């Protein structure tokens with residue numbers, strides 16, 4: 137078995153805040169193979185975006201990172217800032233949630249695309265613009281040459297997200313992180329964007345880390361899932377298995393809370409009763425325990441460990457997992 | 463020049479007219495007259511002088527005659543310098559004031575922006591604190607303190623530079639330009655530091671970094687335009703004021719600029735001279751605000767119609 141493209145071991149992210157340091161990601165481990173699609177699911181605030189930014193090397197100033205991140209065998213946390221910058225683009229790229237604010241309103245679309253190739257391949261402006269035009273065509277934008285001269289405010293939300301995707305794909309990244317890329321878009325555009333990502337991933341054998349809070353999208357598009365809660369992964373496994381037979385009560389609660397039993401796209405995680413824990417007072421044991429309908433006396437005890445099945449393909453962070461068949 | 467630019471210029475004419483009219487009548491309301499300070503002047507001589515300058519006429523007549531002359535581009539005589547017209551005095555002083563003033567504004571922009579960028583790159587770092595301290599000092603020290611201090615240190619103490627005067631040497635310019643530029647450098651540093659600090663938090667800056675752009679491009683290509691907007695809003699009117707001469711700096715360094723004539727004119731009730739300088743200042747304000755608007759549209763595509 138060859139080594140995965142990206143291997144993350146016990147990643148921890150601590151951010152500086154006015155009230156002191158705050159752990160937003162804790163003991164997070166996973167791996168992605170080349171060409172694979174992995175979903176990262178969780179409620180808002182569970183640490184999905186902070187995980188993505190840590191992978192990209194874009195954590196806020198003053199952030200402290202722990203654990204290990206290996207990209208193609210290279211240790212990212214010990215790499216220099218300059219080396220991390222060189223990796224952003226050709227090795228890993230990111231598409232952000234809000235296409236409205238993620239493009240620079242002061243610069244033309246053409247320049248914002250061309251500079252990727254100028255930076256990473258030393259292309260001239262002319263070459264870069266020609267290639268940018270092809271890239272816009274590949275993401276399904278009409279009249280790509282005209283678009284190059286336009287500014288973001290002249291484009292619709294869906295068009296901007298296509299530009300963002302074209303931009304991320306320009307340097308042919310081996311891993312694309314898409315952080316809720318369709319949340320800000322209307323449902324028809326959502327589907328088009330997802331199909332586009334799927335097609336590009338297949339054509340370029342690119343790995344995709346797909347961040348979402350929409351379980352329906354996960355079921356349709358992703359081979360494996362990580363479920364995050366309060367900065368930790370609480371369950372991981374192959375999508376079909378995990379959705380059909382969740383082991384962690386949080387995953388089960390998410391599935392039950394969904395209106396209707398099916399896993400259709402467009403049905404976001406419904407609100408569970410209660411609130412995620414205050415990060416300043418994390419429960420010492422299971423972080424879901426205060427909201428868990430199945431909690432038992434020992435759930436509060438510290439020292440809760442990650443468990444996995446015999447093949448190591450499924451895992452959960454729970455002392456009393458749901459039965460594997462039932 | 464576009465139609466909208468021409469329209470903007472045309473719209474400025476009424477404002478300038480109001481400014482002129484208000485200044486004209488306010489000068490006359492103030493007590494005293496142009497020849498009050500002349501020593502040993504007989505009532506007859508005084509009457510002759512006043513007649514020569516139309517001052518014996520009703521105010522409305524004086525006003526109309528002034529306007530008519532102005533339409534021909536003539537700012538009238540100076541009462542203080544009988545052999546020189548206001549046009550001549552401004553024509554002699556403006557090159558001095560405008561040269562020093564534009565050097566001071568350019569210094570303010572370039573140095574202030576560099577300091578602001580250095581500070582914003584690491585907010586609350588050592589450089590930021592130094593720049594903030596300097597900016598506070600720069601805006602709070604008045605020029606009647608900073609100018610003599612500069613002379614004391616660099617001319618009297620170190621003897622590097624002349625203490626004042628205007629002999630056509632580049633060295634004569636240095637201290638006055640520093641004195642003139644100091645507040646601009648300080649204010650531009652503070653404005654750009656704050657603006658850039660905010661801009662660097664924007665999502666599109668994160669996108670620029672996610673593309674792997676070097677920090678140099680992130681700042682000078684992606685963050686500079688929005689940073690320049692507040693700086694330009696300040697520099698437009700500031701340039702109009704600085705190019706028409708600083709009263710204090712020109713007095714202290716003994717420079718023959720517009721500012722020095724302006725104070726003397728005000729003390730001596732030299733109505734024509736004061737009106738001429740006010741008009742010049744107003745025109746420059748209009749002009750520079752127009753330039754700022756045009757630059758805004760160049761910097762921000764959303765403002766281009």
Ligand SMILES: Nc1ncnc2c1ncn2[C@@H]1O[C@H](COP(=O)(O)OP(=O)(O)O)[C@@H](O)[C@H]1O
Pocket residue numbers: 151152153158160178179180181182183184185186187196415
């Ligand atoms: N710049 C920041 N400083 C401090 N805390 C932050 C910052 N950004 C996000 N957080 C906190 O980190 C946690 C995880 O945030 P995030 O990764 O954005 O969640 P998600 O993407 O899953 O919605 C949240 O509790 C959020 O409040």
Ligand SMILES: [Mg+2]
Pocket residue numbers: 181184185186315316
């Ligand atoms: Mg997020």
